[in-house]
Amino acid sequence: MIVKTHGIVLAQTPLSSQDKRLTLLTSDFGLVDAIARNVSGARSKLSAAAEVLAYNDFCLFKGKSGYIVNSADLENNFYGLREDLVNLSLAGYFCELTRFVLPSEDNGGEILRLLLNTLYLLEKRKRTPNFLKPVYELRLLSLSGFAPNLHNCCICGEEGLEEVYFLPVDGRVICGNCLQKHPYDKLKIILPAAVRKAMEYILNADSRQLFAFQLTPDSEKLLEAVSEAFTLCHAGGKFKSLEFYKSITI
Ligand SMILES: [Zn+2]
Structure with missing residues (x-):
């Protein structure tokens, strides 16, 4: 089955002298791996489209064992x-x-x-x-x-505090008062308003x-x-x- 989608190449891994496995972020299927055949060499049509950061209009063949790149029209390679x-x-x-x-x-x-x-x-x-x-x-x-919860102190629930501590491990914030009463030994970073x-x-x-x-x-x-x-x-x-x-x- 052939499917069409837009996608950007996030990574490529050589499979042989001619073939590569591309990791694509696509608009329709999320993250997928796709085999690109005959991508090496100046005459390859897919060579530029298979580069990391190449954004393409893809036609992918979806087989039992995964995707194969059928064609790719390069839209932007972010060359700059x-x-x-x-x-x-x-x-x-x-x-x-x-x-x-x-x-x-x-x-x-x-x-x-x-x-x-x-x-x-x-x-x-x-x-x-x-x-x-x-x-x-x-x-x-x-x-x-x-998403972290920055809205209110994770202990007392108070909102709109001017200055709180962010707890990256928990993805939450805690106020100064609660931190004194409940010592916290993991990483904390003061977070101005x-x-x-x-x-x-x-x-x-x-x-x-x-x-x-x-x-x-x-x-x-x-x-x-x-x-x-x-x-x-x-x-x-x-x-x-x-x-x-x-x-x-x-
Ligand atoms: Zn609190």
Whole structure:
């Protein structure tokens, strides 16, 4: 059976000198692996479409043992990202993190739109890597069902507090009073109101308005640290691409 879908290549693995396995984030089927045949060599029609970050209009053959790429029309390869190692390595981290959350048929389309919009802003340098990284992480985790609860203290339930502590392992916040009464030995990060509001905005904003906010440099730095701590707690491990990105940006 032939199926059509839009999708971006998140990873590729060589299977032989000519064939590759592509990991695709598609609008209709979420995350899928598809075999691409005869992709090596300058004369291959699929060579450019099989590159990581290539966004294509795909025709896939769906067989008993999985998908095979029948044809792919390249729509965007985000070539400009390759001109800057920081931007390219951040894009690589977005790809690795996206694979980790296993987008499904239900949320794949929305996650694909989020990834394309983020890569566009990164490529065109309309927003900085420091801004785009936490926005992508938090929105992706939220779309994948891992949104933190920032609304009220997890012990006393009080809302609208000016300053709370964020508990990345639990994805919750706790107020200073409750923290004194209930000592907590895991990671906690103080969360000023501006950063909490930015996080709530990222989790809840209409997708067309997602990137339409500004933060002071200090708040942006804290947002990045909080978002990364939360992401790594939920990912339960490390990402090689993130380590590389950090090694060239610090
Ligand atoms: Zn409390």
